[in-house]
Amino acid sequence: MLFVAKRLGSALLVMFAISIVVFLIFFATPGVDPAARLAGRGASPEVLSQVRHAFGFDQPLPVRYVLMMDHLFVTRDLTSYVNIGDKVVPQIMQAAPVTLSLVLGAAVIWIVLGLGGGILATRFRGSVVDPIIMVIGIAAVSLPAYWVGEVVNLITQDRLHDSVFSWVPPLGYVPFAQNPGQWALHLLFPWLTLALLYGGIYARVLRAELVTAMGEDYVRTGRAKGLSERRILWRHALRGSLSPVVSLFGLDLGSLIGGAALLTEVVFGLPGIGKLTWDSLQNLDLPVIMACVLYAAFFVVAANAIVDLLYAVIDPRVRRA
Amino acid sequence: MPAAPLLEVDDLRVAFRTRDGVVNAVNGLSFTVGRGEVLGIVGESGSGKSMAMYSMMGLLDNPNATVTGSARFEGTELIGMPLPKLNRLRGSSIAMIFQDPMTALTPVYTVGWQIVEQIRTHEKVSSQAAWKRAIALLDEVGIPDAARRAKSYPHEFSGGMRQRVMIAMSLACHPSLLIADEPTTALDVTTQRQILELIRDLQAKYGSSVIMITHDMGVISEIADRVIVMYAGRAVELGGKSQVVRSPRHPYTWGLLGAIPRPGQRGQRLATIPGLPPGPHDDQIGCPFRSRCRFAMDECSEMPQLRATGEAADHLDACWLSGDARKSLRGEIA
Amino acid sequence: MSETILRADDVVKQFALRGRHRGTIKAVDGVSLEVKAGETLGIVGESGCGKSTFGQCLTRLVDVTSGTIQFEGTDISKLSRRQLRPVRSRLQMVFQDPYSSLNPRMRVGDIVAEPMRIHKTGDRRAIQARVADLLERVGFDASMAGRFPHEFSGGQRQRIGIARALALNPSVLVADEPVSALDVSVQAQVLNLLADLQDEFGLTYVFIAHDLGVVEHVSDRVAVMYLGEIVELADAEELYASPAHHYTAALLSAIPQLDGEAEPERERIVLTGDVPSPANKPSGCPFHPRCPAATEICRTEHPVLHEEGGRAVACHHPLPLRVLSSAERGA
Numbered sequence: 010m011l012f013v014a015k016r017l018g019s020a021l022l023v024m025f026a027i028s029i030v031v032f033l034i035f036f037a038t039p040g041v042d043p044a045a046r047l048a049g050r051g052a053s054p055e056v057l058s059q060v061r062h063a064f065g066f067d068q069p070l071p072v073r074y075v076l077m078m079d080h081l082f083v084t085r086d087l088t089s090y091v092n093i094g095d096k097v098v099p100q101i102m103q104a105a106p107v108t109l110s111l112v113l114g115a116a117v118i119w120i121v122l123g124l125g126g127g128i129l130a131t132r133f134r135g136s137v138v139d140p141i142i143m144v145i146g147i148a149a150v151s152l153p154a155y156w157v158g159e160v161v162n163l164i165t166q167d168r169l170h171d172s173v174f175s176w177v178p179p180l181g182y183v184p185f186a187q188n189p190g191q192w193a194l195h196l197l198f199p200w201l202t203l204a205l206l207y208g209g210i211y212a213r214v215l216r217a218e219l220v221t222a223m224g225e226d227y228v229r230t231g232r233a234k235g236l237s238e239r240r241i242l243w244r245h246a247l248r249g250s251l252s253p254v255v256s257l258f259g260l261d262l263g264s265l266i267g268g269a270a271l272l273t274e275v276v277f278g279l280p281g282i283g284k285l286t287w288d289s290l291q292n293l294d295l296p297v298i299m300a301c302v303l304y305a306a307f308f309v310v311a312a313n314a315i316v317d318l319l320y321a322v323i324d325p326r327v328r329r330a
Numbered sequence: 331m332p333a334a335p336l337l338e339v340d341d342l343r344v345a346f347r348t349r350d351g352v353v354n355a356v357n358g359l360s361f362t363v364g365r366g367e368v369l370g371i372v373g374e375s376g377s378g379k380s381m382a383m384y385s386m387m388g389l390l391d392n393p394n395a396t397v398t399g400s401a402r403f404e405g406t407e408l409i410g411m412p413l414p415k416l417n418r419l420r421g422s423s424i425a426m427i428f429q430d431p432m433t434a435l436t437p438v439y440t441v442g443w444q445i446v447e448q449i450r451t452h453e454k455v456s457s458q459a460a461w462k463r464a465i466a467l468l469d470e471v472g473i474p475d476a477a478r479r480a481k482s483y484p485h486e487f488s489g490g491m492r493q494r495v496m497i498a499m500s501l502a503c504h505p506s507l508l509i510a511d512e513p514t515t516a517l518d519v520t521t522q523r524q525i526l527e528l529i530r531d532l533q534a535k536y537g538s539s540v541i542m543i544t545h546d547m548g549v550i551s552e553i554a555d556r557v558i559v560m561y562a563g564r565a566v567e568l569g570g571k572s573q574v575v576r577s578p579r580h581p582y583t584w585g586l587l588g589a590i591p592r593p594g595q596r597g598q599r600l601a602t603i604p605g606l607p608p609g610p611h612d613d614q615i616g617c618p619f620r621s622r623c624r625f626a627m628d629e630c631s632e633m634p635q636l637r638a639t640g641e642a643a644d645h646l647d648a649c650w651l652s653g654d655a656r657k658s659l660r661g662e663i664a
Numbered sequence: 665m666s667e668t669i670l671r672a673d674d675v676v677k678q679f680a681l682r683g684r685h686r687g688t689i690k691a692v693d694g695v696s697l698e699v700k701a702g703e704t705l706g707i708v709g710e711s712g713c714g715k716s717t718f719g720q721c722l723t724r725l726v727d728v729t730s731g732t733i734q735f736e737g738t739d740i741s742k743l744s745r746r747q748l749r750p751v752r753s754r755l756q757m758v759f760q761d762p763y764s765s766l767n768p769r770m771r772v773g774d775i776v777a778e779p780m781r782i783h784k785t786g787d788r789r790a791i792q793a794r795v796a797d798l799l800e801r802v803g804f805d806a807s808m809a810g811r812f813p814h815e816f817s818g819g820q821r822q823r824i825g826i827a828r829a830l831a832l833n834p835s836v837l838v839a840d841e842p843v844s845a846l847d848v849s850v851q852a853q854v855l856n857l858l859a860d861l862q863d864e865f866g867l868t869y870v871f872i873a874h875d876l877g878v879v880e881h882v883s884d885r886v887a888v889m890y891l892g893e894i895v896e897l898a899d900a901e902e903l904y905a906s907p908a909h910h911y912t913a914a915l916l917s918a919i920p921q922l923d924g925e926a927e928p929e930r931e932r933i934v935l936t937g938d939v940p941s942p943a944n945k946p947s948g949c950p951f952h953p954r955c956p957a958a959t960e961i962c963r964t965e966h967p968v969l970h971e972e973g974g975r976a977v978a979c980h981h982p983l984p985l986r987v988l989s990s991a992e993r994g995a
Contacts, residue, residue: 135393223391225433226428226430226433226434227433227434227435227436227437229389229428229434230426230428230434230435230436230496231436232387232388232389232420233387233389233420233421233425233426233428234420234421234425234447234448234451234499235417235418235419235420235421235422235448235451235452236417236421236447236451237414237417238413240451244447245436248436248438249436249437249438323438324437324438325437325438325483325485326437326483326485374847374848374849374850375847474937488938490938491938518710518711518874518939519710519874519875519876519915519918519919520710520914520915520918520934520935521710521938522918522920523917523918523920523934523935524934524935524936526920527934545847545848546848546920547848547922548877548919548920548921548922549920551920551921551922551923552920552921571923572923575922575923576923585849586848586849587922588852589848589849589851589852590848590852590877590922591852591855591877591878591880591881591882592877592881592922593877593880593904595881596880596881596883596900596901597859597881597882599856599859600852600855600856600881601852602849602852602853602856603849603852606817606819606820606850607847
């Protein structure tokens with residue numbers, strides 16, 4: 010219990026530190042006058058100082074930080090510099106479910122593919138099954154997601170759209186609350202595209218871990234105990250081998266939800282966080298960028314905290330530390 | 331008619347296919363283990379002593395290894411036995427403990443869980459009954475506060491305590507044969523003493539047979555009834571413990587015993603065996619020891635059979651030296 | 665009596681612990697001893713008793729927390745790395761693991777020559793000649809200098825390690841478990857080599873090992889360590905024939921005996937339990953929880969190492985000394 014509290018405490022601390030760093034980079038960088046960007050092009054000095062005062066830019070740094078956080082999290086009325094009037098927080102709130110739907114759905118698929126592939130390859134080591142799975146894995150890893158996405162689109166939306174894939178809806182996103190069936194149908198190919206890449210990585214990582222584990226002394230003990238190969242693999246070797254997969258999963262999930270699924274989002278026309286971040290970067294829309302970075306950092310840190318807790322569940326040796 | 335031996339090993343061979351040809355790690359090993367007997371197998375690293383046991387138990391998972399010969403346990407052939415059938419024997423009738431207690435237990439389960447798993451693999455008992463037995467076993471092997479400690483993980487035990495856990499687990503299904511592969515090598519001397527006493531007590535209590543594999547003649551002396559001395563995959567000497575330790579017949583055994591520092595010989599030179607054990611790729615015709623043996627003769631280019639060369643019919647060795655000459659020759663070494 | 669060449673006074677080595685058991689442990693807890701020129705001092709003890717750490721303190725491979733180490737008359741315990749250089753050439757260490765203590769990417773000749781190059785003992789040719797000489801001295805052909813460590817077996821590697829240690833003509837060699845990774849027959853070769861080298865070069869050895877048989881064989885005097893302290897120190901013969909400390913007695917009785925070996929009559933003492941962690945060292949005598957003779961005073965009062973007639977023991981209730989027969993003495 011203490012372990013859990015400690016871990017969550019340190020996660021909060023990291024979040025706080027990140028928010029300060031992000032704030033300093035974006036709003037205290039010499040030469041960048043946020044007020045000028047906020048007031049729009051060609052604003053008069055009076056307007057500028059007015060804006061400066063309204064947003065607290067004339068206050069000392071710590072106060073500005075607090076004000077900014079207040080705008081972000083408490084009053085949630087931070088507005089975009091570019092599309093004046095667009096509030097930042099609702100924008101993120103709107104984009105987040107799209108990314109979450111994409112990434113979580115894909116994660117389920119790639120975990121099944123990755124674990125299944127890794128276990129199957131280990132189980133049939135020495136037969137043709139193992140190298141076949143591993144070759145598929147490396148192929149999946151090597152194909153860029155946007156290219157796969159484009160090819161999938163080409164086939165399902167264009168070439169074979171009139172015959173085999175007539176059931177595939179046009180690109181875009183339908184909220185789950187609106188129509189769960191359409192939600193899944195719209196996301197099916199994005200899921201598969203994203204899962205292909207990660208499934209390949211996970212299968213290879215897990216196989217490597219399992220093969221190492223199957224050479225451990227405790228596996229020999231298991232055989233000497235008269236356990237079946239299946240039980241040794243599932244109960245003894247697999248559990249220890251999951252640790253690296255879990256940590257990989259935490260990192261991947263955090264960064265994907267945080268916006269790293271950008272290419273997949275763009276290819277399939279999904280208005281998610283990745284796309285939002287990309288657009289705001291193009292326009293140097295500081296409030297949106299900062300919100301996106303903080304949002305991403307939140308998921309990365311949260312995922313890491315969860316990974317550490319999972320670690321402790323999987324491996325009792327970690328609990329002491 | 332004397333009772334059939336518990337284990338009868340005949341011409342056991344383990345060959346590995348390697349890039350440089352076939353390597354015989356075990357090269358025609360034959361021996362028997364009687365009921366209630368403790369057989370010690372002694373040899374240096376690479377002598378094939380552990381390999382022989384692993385091959386018998388189907389624990390060699392190297393795909394390049396071929397095992398030939400025969401090993402009959404209670405009349406049933408172990409070599410080539412299908413895995414499901416072998417799995418019914420392993421852990422129930424034949425149990426094993428290993429050298430390194432630090433790595434032999436799965437780190438992510440409690441020791442009680444692992445003993446329960448052992449019991450329930452072979453017997454149809456309820457989980458509660460199995461837990462009760464696991465705790466009783468841990469208590470029996472001298473783990474204090476067994477009921478609580480059963481819920482501890484392997485890393486929470488010391489090396490000696492883990493080896494006790496391994497012993498408790500191996501005894502869970504009352505095996506008639508326990509194969510102990512260097513069980514005390516990784517332990518400190520006082521802990522080694524505790525473990526040897528424990529194995530001896532339990533062996534006396536349950537009457538199981540034990541095969542004790544070790545490199546330590548002292549350990550053999552403490553625990554074995556009979557001894558096999560192995561060198562380069564072969565048995566070079568086989569006999570009762572006192573026969574082998576007190577009046578060894580093979581020059582390799584002489585060297586091995588002479589190399590042990592003994593009380594009362596402080597500061598004196600130790601008898602050494604010149605050179606190194608043959609590598610796996612050295613030629614395997616003839617007596618494997620002849621390149622290091624100071625008594626090597628022409629006959630040694632042919633492998634001598636393991637046979638009785640002295641008065642005792644049950645003290646065998648594989649050496650061409652004439653029985654009478656041995657006593658004086660041994661004097662030269664020591 | 666010959667002069668003292670290496671002397672430790674109240675040496676303490678403390679390590680900081682992290683994690684849940686935050687705090688410090690004393691791996692070496694106030695060890696004092698003298699090593700006389702030309703002798704072999706054995707240090708025995710079970711894993712975790714601090715013998716290796718103490719060996720590293722002696723050679724200053726680690727810094728000591730407190731106490732002094734005098735080598736050939738100078739206190740080396742507080743010397744800086746640079747100041748230690750000339751000392752290092754005279755005070756060398758041989759390690760346990762012949763597989764990891766030699767750089768696998770260096771040729772054997774370079775491994776042996778390296779200390780000489782660092783200390784600039786001569787020109788290239790002189791060093792080369794010395795390497796050949798050293799390799800021959802430990803039983804190799806000089807042509808082996810061009811090979812890599814992986815081409816050698818464990819015993820051969822240990823001999824290479826010894827050749828390297830001898831390169832700078834040391835006066836003292838601290839050997840930490842030099843033979844424990846080796847097979848018996850190979851172990852005997854290395855022990856004989858060490859004995860020959862000692863005779864030839866008049867070396868002084870500090871021989872650290874867990875194997876009491878080996879330590880008795882090579883040592884003139886033996887120190888027994890338990891939980892970072894010396895509990896007994898005596899002449900090897902006397903110690904083995906008649907231990908005064910109960911821990912020494914238990915250790916000796918635990919050595920597996922060869923069948924039919926004539927041994928001093930020894931009661932078999934089987935210790936219960938494990939060595940406690942140095943992190944929670946027992947009060948009073950560190951051995952009292954496992955000692956068959958422990959009384960109240962052992963729980964409360966820490967016994968000091970008390971010397972009498974060349975024997976030192978730290979025990980409130982030492983075992984009675986058996987007078988050695990002349991035959992045993994002669995052995």
